Amino acid sequence: MYEVNLGLYFLSETVGTAMLLLLGCGVVANVALTKTKGNGGGFLLVNWGWGLAVFAGVIVSAYSGAQLNPAVSIGLLVQGDISVTQFGIAVLAQMLGAIIGAVLCWVAYKQHFDDEPDPANKLGVFSTGPAIRSYGWNLMTEIIATFVLVFVIFGFRDYGVADIGVPGGLGGLAAVPVALLVVGIGASLGGPTGYAINPARDLGPRIAHAILPIKGKGSSDWSYSWVPVVGPLIGGTLAGLLAPLLLGFVAA
Numbered sequence: 001m002y003e004v005n006l007g008l009y010f011l012s013e014t015v016g017t018a019m020l021l022l023l024g025c026g027v028v029a030n031v032a033l034t035k036t037k038g039n040g041g042g043f044l045l046v047n048w049g050w051g052l053a054v055f056a057g058v059i060v061s062a063y064s065g066a067q068l069n070p071a072v073s074i075g076l077l078v079q080g081d082i083s084v085t086q087f088g089i090a091v092l093a094q095m096l097g098a099i100i101g102a103v104l105c106w107v108a109y110k111q112h113f114d115d116e117p118d119p120a121n122k123l124g125v126f127s128t129g130p131a132i133r134s135y136g137w138n139l140m141t142e143i144i145a146t147f148v149l150v151f152v153i154f155g156f157r158d159y160g161v162a163d164i165g166v167p168g169g170l171g172g173l174a175a176v177p178v179a180l181l182v183v184g185i186g187a188s189l190g191g192p193t194g195y196a197i198n199p200a201r202d203l204g205p206r207i208a209h210a211i212l213p214i215k216g217k218g219s220s221d222w223s224y225s226w227v228p229v230v231g232p233l234i235g236g237t238l239a240g241l242l243a244p245l246l247l248g249f250v251a252a
Contacts (some may be wrong), residue, residue, distance in 0.1 A: 001130050003064075006086075008063050008064075008152070009086065009089060009241045010092070010093045010094075012066075013061060013064045013093035013097060014094075014097040015061060015097065016057040016064070016066055017094045017096075017204075018098070018100040018101040019202070020040050020054060020097075020098075021097065021100075021101025021105070021205060021212070022053075022100075022102075022104045022105050023049065023053035023101075023243065024101075025101065025125050025126060025205055026108065026109070027053065028049075029105055029125045030049075031045055031055065033112040033113065033121060043190070043191075044187065046235055047187050050182055050183070051180060051181075054176045054178055054179050054182045063248075064090065066175070068094060068198070068200075069199075069232070069236075070091045070199045070200055070232070071146045071199065071233055071236030072149075072150055074236045074237050075236040075237065075239050076240065078237055078241055079154075079240050079243070095200050095202035095204050096178070098200040099204045099208050101204075101205075102205035106208070108232055109125075113215065113248055116216075119216060119217055119218025122209075122214060122217050123218065126205035126208060127205050127206040128193055128194035128202050129193075129194060132190055135190070137232075138192065138193050138227050139234075141189065142195075142197065142235065143231045143234045144187070144235065146149070146197045147235040148181070148185055149181065149185055149235070150235065150236045152181050161221025176189070178181065179194075185197060193227070196227075196228030196231070197235075199228065199229040202225070203225065226228050
């Protein structure tokens, strides 16, 4: 096993997560905000946009194994594929990248944010919210959806060379099933909560929403913010614990 360059590891996760959030928030902005070319494009367009955002993020973050998600990272930690140090660095990078990506999305759509009259649509670009607010059930939805994400990723985890302590770089065509998985989760399980399935994806942009000078932005809905953090972390942990048993392999 090669020695991990922690600087490159951090940069890989930062760049990949920033790309993920730029394109992911971007598709929501295109669908939700006033006067955009894609306004009213619908939830399925959002699903596909997020799937392709994952594909792009994965492609540019091969060195770190393209984790891009604390729920994936905690699953890898539970299985012993990464160290506590790698986990901490990955999560910090993912949070930073998520904020950067969200800020860049705001810059790209600045005029449309200014023209959008509904604060909820503005917040929806940055973070998720439930269709029916019921914290317990919303939490359960996020746990189930994230378990599916991480469990299935572990199902095809032999996608590279694990020389740096993570399942090797997700690159090239190996990124396609991850993208399709995200589209499928959104289409099947995204209705109740908007499928955060990634604490960095929700918390980082929510922080960006809170600090950016967005005209008429309204509340950042901090009362709900714990659900898309805690739920995915639980789902990722459960997937890390159960995957070796249910998939019939033993973590390295």
